Amino acid sequence: MSIKCGIVGAAGFAGVELIRVALRHPEFELVAVTSNELAGTPVAKEYPGFTGATDLVFAKHDDPAIDECDLVFLAVPHTAAMAMAPKIVNRGGVVVDISADFRLKDPAVYEQWYKVPHTQTELLKRAAFGLPELFPDDLARAAQERAQGKGALVGCAGCYPTATSLAAAPAVRMGLVADNAPVVVDAISGVTGAGKKATARTHFCFADENLEAYGVATHRHTPEIEQILGIPGRLVFTPHLAPLNRGLLSTVNLPLAADATRDAQEIIEQYKRYYQDSTFVTVLDKGVMPKTSSVVGTNCAHIGLAVNERVGMLIAVGAIDNLGKGAADQAVQCANIVWGLPENLGLDTVAVPV
Amino acid sequence: MSIKCGIVGAAGFAGVELIRVALRHPEFELVAVTSNELAGTPVAKEYPGFTGATDLVFAKHDDPAIDECDLVFLAVPHTAAMAMAPKIVNRGGVVVDISADFRLKDPAVYEQWYKVPHTQTELLKRAAFGLPELFPDDLARAAQERAQGKGALVGCAGCYPTATSLAAAPAVRMGLVADNAPVVVDAISGVTGAGKKATARTHFCFADENLEAYGVATHRHTPEIEQILGIPGRLVFTPHLAPLNRGLLSTVNLPLAADATRDAQEIIEQYKRYYQDSTFVTVLDKGVMPKTSSVVGTNCAHIGLAVNERVGMLIAVGAIDNLGKGAADQAVQCANIVWGLPENLGLDTVAVPV
Amino acid sequence: MSIKCGIVGAAGFAGVELIRVALRHPEFELVAVTSNELAGTPVAKEYPGFTGATDLVFAKHDDPAIDECDLVFLAVPHTAAMAMAPKIVNRGGVVVDISADFRLKDPAVYEQWYKVPHTQTELLKRAAFGLPELFPDDLARAAQERAQGKGALVGCAGCYPTATSLAAAPAVRMGLVADNAPVVVDAISGVTGAGKKATARTHFCFADENLEAYGVATHRHTPEIEQILGIPGRLVFTPHLAPLNRGLLSTVNLPLAADATRDAQEIIEQYKRYYQDSTFVTVLDKGVMPKTSSVVGTNCAHIGLAVNERVGMLIAVGAIDNLGKGAADQAVQCANIVWGLPENLGLDTVAVPV
Amino acid sequence: MSIKCGIVGAAGFAGVELIRVALRHPEFELVAVTSNELAGTPVAKEYPGFTGATDLVFAKHDDPAIDECDLVFLAVPHTAAMAMAPKIVNRGGVVVDISADFRLKDPAVYEQWYKVPHTQTELLKRAAFGLPELFPDDLARAAQERAQGKGALVGCAGCYPTATSLAAAPAVRMGLVADNAPVVVDAISGVTGAGKKATARTHFCFADENLEAYGVATHRHTPEIEQILGIPGRLVFTPHLAPLNRGLLSTVNLPLAADATRDAQEIIEQYKRYYQDSTFVTVLDKGVMPKTSSVVGTNCAHIGLAVNERVGMLIAVGAIDNLGKGAADQAVQCANIVWGLPENLGLDTVAVPV
Incomplete structure (x- = not known):
C-alpha cells in the first residue's frame, strides 16, 4: 500500500514534525508540503536536520499536488482548516486536521470561544474526534467511510x-x-x-x-x-x-x-x-x-x-x-486507524533517553 | 549599628544566598559561615562568584564564632535547627531559622508530617512566623523581645x-x-x-x-x-x-x-x-x-x-x-524587622532584567 | 554630587542593564531613557522586574531631557551613535558610547568592516577607549577634559x-x-x-x-x-x-x-x-x-x-x-572614572551564586 | 539474519543510547544489558522512556548471556574494556568498544596519557579504528576477520x-x-x-x-x-x-x-x-x-x-x-559494516526538528 499524502501548513512546529514522521512511515508517500510564507524554500534549508533526507520544497497552500493526495494533514490556523477541508473530503480524500476547527461538536460553543462563526456545520457533524484511546468508535466510523470512498475527516484533539x-x-x-x-x-x-x-x-x-x-x-x-x-x-x-x-x-x-x-x-x-x-x-x-x-x-x-x-x-x-501525542504523532495514529493499518505504524515509542 | 552575624549551614543554596546578601548588608558584619562538609574550604573556592569579595572560610557548625553572633541564620535541615536554636536564644541572641522546625505551631502536626517528635515545644511557642506581610505582629513581638535582651526566634515560612x-x-x-x-x-x-x-x-x-x-x-x-x-x-x-x-x-x-x-x-x-x-x-x-x-x-x-x-x-x-523571598532574602527581611531597621535594608528589589 | 544621566537606546538588552545599574548608582540621577520603538511605554511594563522601582517611561531619542544630561550613554546601533555624539560633547556633556562607532582608531578600518564611511573623524580622535584596565591613560585624559568643561567621549570596548x-x-x-x-x-x-x-x-x-x-x-x-x-x-x-x-x-x-x-x-x-x-x-x-x-x-x-x-x-x-563587563557595567565603570569617582561605585562584584 | 548482541556498561549515557538503537535495529536481537551498579533494575525503571518497549533488566557485567552474544558493545571505562575484550574476540565474537582502550595505536602513548600500562598490546594491533568515513579499510579488514570466524575488534573513535x-x-x-x-x-x-x-x-x-x-x-x-x-x-x-x-x-x-x-x-x-x-x-x-x-x-x-x-x-x-555519531550510533555503524549490512541500518538520519 502506498498512501499519497500532503501536509498543508508544514513549516510550523507541528507541521514539520509531521514531515519527519511521514518520511519515516512505511506506507506514506509524502508528495506535498505547503507553507505560504516559505513557498520555494527547501525543507532542509529551513530545518537543516532534514539535510540529505528529503528534497521536498515548500509549496503554496494551493499546490495542485494536494489535490492528488489520498491523505491531507491540515496544520493551519483555525478557520483556514475549515475553508480547506470540504474540497478534499468531497473528492473522497481523507483530512486529518490538527487545528481547532473540527473539535467542538456544538458550533455555538465554537463561536463563543473562537469569536467567528463555524461555516462548515454539516461537515462538522461527520468529523471523527481524533483521540483514539477515548473515541475509538469515531475513528472506526471514519475508517468505514474512507473504505466506502466517501472521504473522511478527523478533527484531532488539542495538546x-x-x-x-x-x-x-x-x-x-x-x-x-x-x-x-x-x-x-x-x-x-x-x-x-x-x-x-x-x-x-x-x-x-x-x-x-x-x-x-x-x-x-x-x-x-x-x-x-x-x-x-x-x-x-x-x-x-x-x-x-x-x-x-x-x-x-x-x-x-x-x-x-x-x-x-x-x-x-x-x-x-x-x-x-x-x-x-x-x-x-x-x-x-x-x-x-x-x-x-x-x-x-x-x-x-x-x-x-x-x-x-x-x-x-x-x-x-x-x-x-x-508535538507528538499532542499533535503530529496522534494525527498519524488517526490516519493509520482510518486506513486500517496498525495504529503504531511509523511512530516511535521510545524517547531519546537523555 | 553593626550586627555580628553568622550563618549555620552556609554552603547550601539558601545558605550561600544568605552569604551574598549578608555581605552587602550595610549593618551586618558577617563573622562566621559554617558547613560541616566543607569545613576548611574558602567560600570563594566553592562558589567562585565570591572571588575577591570575601576571605571567609567555611567552619564546622560548632565554630565558637557563632557564640559571639548577635544574629544567627540557621540554614540546616530540620531537627538540626531544633537542636541548635535554644542555646543561641537563651544567651539573648536572635535566631532566624529557615528550616521547618519552628513553622508549625502544633507539635503534633509537626510530628505527623516530619515523622519525628518536636523536642523544643516551649521555644516553639515563642517562635515568630517569618512571613512579615501576613504576620507583622509576630515579628513586632520578636523585635520587642530582642530589644529587651531576651533573644528572639523567627521560623521563616517555606518557599x-x-x-x-x-x-x-x-x-x-x-x-x-x-x-x-x-x-x-x-x-x-x-x-x-x-x-x-x-x-x-x-x-x-x-x-x-x-x-x-x-x-x-x-x-x-x-x-x-x-x-x-x-x-x-x-x-x-x-x-x-x-x-x-x-x-x-x-x-x-x-x-x-x-x-x-x-x-x-x-x-x-x-x-x-x-x-x-x-x-x-x-x-x-x-x-x-x-x-x-x-x-x-x-x-x-x-x-x-x-x-x-x-x-x-x-x-x-x-x-x-x-531562594530570595522564599528563603534567604525573606530571612534578612525578618532580621531587619527584629532590629527595627528598614525592612528592605540590603535587599535587592530589581531583578537582573534578562 | 548628582550626575544627571540619560540612556539613549535604553530598551535593548544593554540599555536596560544600564537602567538597572544607573538606578542603583548613588551618584547618578537617571532622568531620561529613550527608545524610538517603545516611546510612551513605561520601563516597568516592558521589563516587569522594574515594577515598583521606577516610573520612568521610554521617550523618543530626541527627548529634550537628554539635552540636560551631564552624562549620556549611547546604546544605539552603529552610525546612530556617530550622529548623536557630537551635539552632546560640544555642549560640554559626556558621552559613553557602547556602539562600535568610536572604537576603531583608523576610519579606514571602520569603513572596511562596517561598510559605511566614518563621518566624525575629528571627534574620533578625541575618543577615549573604554577598557579601563588596559587603557587607563585614555580615561584619565577624558576625565581631565570633562573637568575642564570640554565634554568627553568614551568609545567602550565590545563584549x-x-x-x-x-x-x-x-x-x-x-x-x-x-x-x-x-x-x-x-x-x-x-x-x-x-x-x-x-x-x-x-x-x-x-x-x-x-x-x-x-x-x-x-x-x-x-x-x-x-x-x-x-x-x-x-x-x-x-x-x-x-x-x-x-x-x-x-x-x-x-x-x-x-x-x-x-x-x-x-x-x-x-x-x-x-x-x-x-x-x-x-x-x-x-x-x-x-x-x-x-x-x-x-x-x-x-x-x-x-x-x-x-x-x-x-x-x-x-x-x-x-551585558556587564562586556557592555553596561563597563560603561558605568568608565563614567565613574571620567568623574573621578571610585571605579566600582554602583557596580556589583558578586554574582548571584546559583 | 539475527545478530545476538549485548551491551556491557549499558546504564551510562552512551550505553543507554546503544540500548535504544539496538532495540530498533532490524537485525539485532538484544539479549543482555549489564551494569554492575544497577544489576537487577529493569531498564525501564531507570530510564522510563523505555516503558512498554523492553522488559530487559540490567545484569552484572559477568552475565553468562554475554558469552552467547555474537556482538558485544563495551561501554565501560578504560582499562575495563581491555580486560573484557580478549575473551570475546578469542571465542570468535565481535567487540565494538567505545572506551579509549583500543584507539591509540602506540601503547606508549596510551600509557603516557592514561597513566596505566596497556595490557593487550597484541589485541591492540588487531583493532580496527572505528571511524568508518576515514578508515574504511580498517573496518573492511575487521569484516573479513569476522566472516572467517576469527572474531573482530573495533575501537571506536571518541566524540x-x-x-x-x-x-x-x-x-x-x-x-x-x-x-x-x-x-x-x-x-x-x-x-x-x-x-x-x-x-x-x-x-x-x-x-x-x-x-x-x-x-x-x-x-x-x-x-x-x-x-x-x-x-x-x-x-x-x-x-x-x-x-x-x-x-x-x-x-x-x-x-x-x-x-x-x-x-x-x-x-x-x-x-x-x-x-x-x-x-x-x-x-x-x-x-x-x-x-x-x-x-x-x-x-x-x-x-x-x-x-x-x-x-x-x-x-x-x-x-x-x-552520544550518536560520537558514541553509540557510530558503534552500530561499525557493527553494520563488520557484518556487511548497510551501514545505516537501524540508524536515524533525521533529527527531531525542534
Whole structure:
C-alpha cells in the first residue's frame, strides 16, 4: 500500500514534525508540503536536520499536488482548516486536521470561544474526534467511510485536551468523580507550544529561566476538555509556560465521589485495565509520577495517579510530547486507524533517553 | 549599628544566598559561615562568584564564632535547627531559622508530617512566623523581645508557603473564599529548590528538558499552607519541577464564596489595598500575570489575579525567587524587622532584567 | 554630587542593564531613557522586574531631557551613535558610547568592516577607549577634559574584545607572545549577545539545545581585537552561540615566543602582578578555569591560564558577563572614572551564586 | 539474519543510547544489558522512556548471556574494556568498544596519557579504528576477520576526535594544511558528555547558565586526534562545557599551506567530493555553519567551512551528537559494516526538528 499524502501548513512546529514522521512511515508517500510564507524554500534549508533526507520544497497552500493526495494533514490556523477541508473530503480524500476547527461538536460553543462563526456545520457533524484511546468508535466510523470512498475527516484533539483527558477520562467514565464539583487542571508546556513565530514571548532570553501562567480563565482548550470529559461549566484550566522545547504535563485534580474508593492502588489497577489494550498509554505504578522527557519524540502518554485522602481528591498527572501525542504523532495514529493499518505504524515509542 | 552575624549551614543554596546578601548588608558584619562538609574550604573556592569579595572560610557548625553572633541564620535541615536554636536564644541572641522546625505551631502536626517528635515545644511557642506581610505582629513581638535582651526566634515560612500564601491570604482573610471547599494549589519550582546535593534528580541531563510533579499528596509544605491560610484539611498541593535555576510560581485555585464578587477588577483593587504598604509585594493589573524572571535575585513577590466566572473560582498566581523571598532574602527581611531597621535594608528589589 | 544621566537606546538588552545599574548608582540621577520603538511605554511594563522601582517611561531619542544630561550613554546601533555624539560633547556633556562607532582608531578600518564611511573623524580622535584596565591613560585624559568643561567621549570596548583582550593583553605586552604567528580566538556567548529582536535565531526553540558558530572569518570585533592587542592581520576569531542568557567565554590561543617561559605558574604570577590593582579582574590559580556563571550580573572578569608545552601555546581563557563587563557595567565603570569617582561605585562584584 | 548482541556498561549515557538503537535495529536481537551498579533494575525503571518497549533488566557485567552474544558493545571505562575484550574476540565474537582502550595505536602513548600500562598490546594491533568515513579499510579488514570466524575488534573513535577529524581530515589528507604549524581546536559539548555520575559539575544548578573550559592542555582526546590526522605534537585542544544535553561542536583552525587555495568555495567542493559516498557526513554550502540541533539523535555529522584569507587559515566546524555519531550510533555503524549490512541500518538520519 502506498498512501499519497500532503501536509498543508508544514513549516510550523507541528507541521514539520509531521514531515519527519511521514518520511519515516512505511506506507506514506509524502508528495506535498505547503507553507505560504516559505513557498520555494527547501525543507532542509529551513530545518537543516532534514539535510540529505528529503528534497521536498515548500509549496503554496494551493499546490495542485494536494489535490492528488489520498491523505491531507491540515496544520493551519483555525478557520483556514475549515475553508480547506470540504474540497478534499468531497473528492473522497481523507483530512486529518490538527487545528481547532473540527473539535467542538456544538458550533455555538465554537463561536463563543473562537469569536467567528463555524461555516462548515454539516461537515462538522461527520468529523471523527481524533483521540483514539477515548473515541475509538469515531475513528472506526471514519475508517468505514474512507473504505466506502466517501472521504473522511478527523478533527484531532488539542495538546492540553489530549494529556488532560487521557489522565482524567477513566476516572470520570468509571464514576469515580463527584458530580458538579469543579475540576481544576494546571498544565505546563514547553515553548514549542507557543509556536514558531518569533515574538517577545518566544525569545530565548525571555522564555529561558522563567515560569508564567497564560490564558488564565480564557484558554480555548477549556470547552474542548469539558466536552471530552462531559463536565460542562466545571473546568478551571490554567496553562503555564516553562523553559524547555517539547513536553506537556497536565495535573488534573478530580474530586472523588462520596462512594468512590480512596485507595490509589485500586484506582491505578482500574486505570491499567482501562488502557490494557492501548499501545501508547502507560499507567505508572503507585508512587511513580511521569516525566515529560520519557515521552518526547513519541506518541506515548504516561499517567501517574495519587489520592489526597484528607480532601478526597484524585490527582491524575498526564505527560505527553505536545508535538507528538499532542499533535503530529496522534494525527498519524488517526490516519493509520482510518486506513486500517496498525495504529503504531511509523511512530516511535521510545524517547531519546537523555 | 553593626550586627555580628553568622550563618549555620552556609554552603547550601539558601545558605550561600544568605552569604551574598549578608555581605552587602550595610549593618551586618558577617563573622562566621559554617558547613560541616566543607569545613576548611574558602567560600570563594566553592562558589567562585565570591572571588575577591570575601576571605571567609567555611567552619564546622560548632565554630565558637557563632557564640559571639548577635544574629544567627540557621540554614540546616530540620531537627538540626531544633537542636541548635535554644542555646543561641537563651544567651539573648536572635535566631532566624529557615528550616521547618519552628513553622508549625502544633507539635503534633509537626510530628505527623516530619515523622519525628518536636523536642523544643516551649521555644516553639515563642517562635515568630517569618512571613512579615501576613504576620507583622509576630515579628513586632520578636523585635520587642530582642530589644529587651531576651533573644528572639523567627521560623521563616517555606518557599511554597510564601508564594502561595501571599497570593491567597488576602482573599481568604477578606472572606471571598468559600468555606469547606477544597483549595487546589499547583506550583512549579526551579531546580535550586531540590537542593545542592548531586543526585539523579538534580543531574543536568535528567532535569533539563523535563517537567514532573513530585511529592504528590505528601509534600510537607501542605500543613504549613493550611496553617497560614486557616484551611485545615482542605488543601490539595502539588509541586512540580521545571528546568530553570531559580523561580517559583504558585497557582492557587480559590473557590469563591456564594456572595463574593466575581469581578476580577474589584478583587484586584482589594488586593492592592491589602498590600499598599508592602515594600516587596506587587499586585499586577488585570490581564497581567507574573513571571518568575521578574523577581529572581530579589525579595519581591508578584501576584496576578483572574476569575473564572463560569465556575466561580479565583485564580491567584504568585511568583517569587525560591531562594530570595522564599528563603534567604525573606530571612534578612525578618532580621531587619527584629532590629527595627528598614525592612528592605540590603535587599535587592530589581531583578537582573534578562 | 548628582550626575544627571540619560540612556539613549535604553530598551535593548544593554540599555536596560544600564537602567538597572544607573538606578542603583548613588551618584547618578537617571532622568531620561529613550527608545524610538517603545516611546510612551513605561520601563516597568516592558521589563516587569522594574515594577515598583521606577516610573520612568521610554521617550523618543530626541527627548529634550537628554539635552540636560551631564552624562549620556549611547546604546544605539552603529552610525546612530556617530550622529548623536557630537551635539552632546560640544555642549560640554559626556558621552559613553557602547556602539562600535568610536572604537576603531583608523576610519579606514571602520569603513572596511562596517561598510559605511566614518563621518566624525575629528571627534574620533578625541575618543577615549573604554577598557579601563588596559587603557587607563585614555580615561584619565577624558576625565581631565570633562573637568575642564570640554565634554568627553568614551568609545567602550565590545563584549568579545573585552573578554579576549583582558585574557591576552598581559602576555602580549610582556613580550611572551611570538611575533607574526596567528592568534586563534574561539569565543562563546549567551543569547543576550544576539540582541532583543525576536528572530529565528533568538527563538527559544532554535537556540535551546543547540550550539553553532557564526560570523566565521567575518565578525566585526576582529579588527577591534587586533587594534587592542597590536596584532594586525594575525587574528582568527570565531564566535559561537550557546543556550544561556548571559555569559561570554573567550579562549585565546597565544603562540609563545621562543624565549618565553613555558611555566604556567610563572605566567600566572606575572598576570597577577599585572592586574594587582584591578578591582574587577581576577587571575585564577593554576589548574582553575573560569566559569561565566561566576561573573554574571557583575563588572568582573575571571581569567584562567594554561600552557600547552608540547606546542608552545599559552591558552588564556576570559569569562565576563557580556551585558556587564562586556557592555553596561563597563560603561558605568568608565563614567565613574571620567568623574573621578571610585571605579566600582554602583557596580556589583558578586554574582548571584546559583 | 539475527545478530545476538549485548551491551556491557549499558546504564551510562552512551550505553543507554546503544540500548535504544539496538532495540530498533532490524537485525539485532538484544539479549543482555549489564551494569554492575544497577544489576537487577529493569531498564525501564531507570530510564522510563523505555516503558512498554523492553522488559530487559540490567545484569552484572559477568552475565553468562554475554558469552552467547555474537556482538558485544563495551561501554565501560578504560582499562575495563581491555580486560573484557580478549575473551570475546578469542571465542570468535565481535567487540565494538567505545572506551579509549583500543584507539591509540602506540601503547606508549596510551600509557603516557592514561597513566596505566596497556595490557593487550597484541589485541591492540588487531583493532580496527572505528571511524568508518576515514578508515574504511580498517573496518573492511575487521569484516573479513569476522566472516572467517576469527572474531573482530573495533575501537571506536571518541566524540571530540570524531567531530574534529571529520572536519579536518579532508584538508589534511588533500595537502591543504601547512606542515609543522599548530592546529588549534576549540570544541564545545553538552553535559551528557560529562557522564551520568551525579557530581557538582553535572548538577543542573552549576551547569545551567554557565560556560567553562576544562581539561585545558591535558584532555586525553589530544593524542587520538593527533594520531588520526597525523599531526603529532601539533594539536592545541580545548574542550568546553555548555548547558545542553546532547550536541558537540568542534571548531578546527587549520593553517593553510603556502600553495593551497584560499578560495572557500573550492575547498568546499573538494570536501563534497571527499564525502560524496558518505551516508552520514554532509558538507554545508558556503556561508552556512552547522547547528548541533540538526544532528541530535542521529549518526550524522554536518561540516561547515570558511577561510580567513588575511591569516591564511581554514576554519572547519564539525557538529555531531556526542552520544550518536560520537558514541553509540557510530558503534552500530561499525557493527553494520563488520557484518556487511548497510551501514545505516537501524540508524536515524533525521533529527527531531525542534
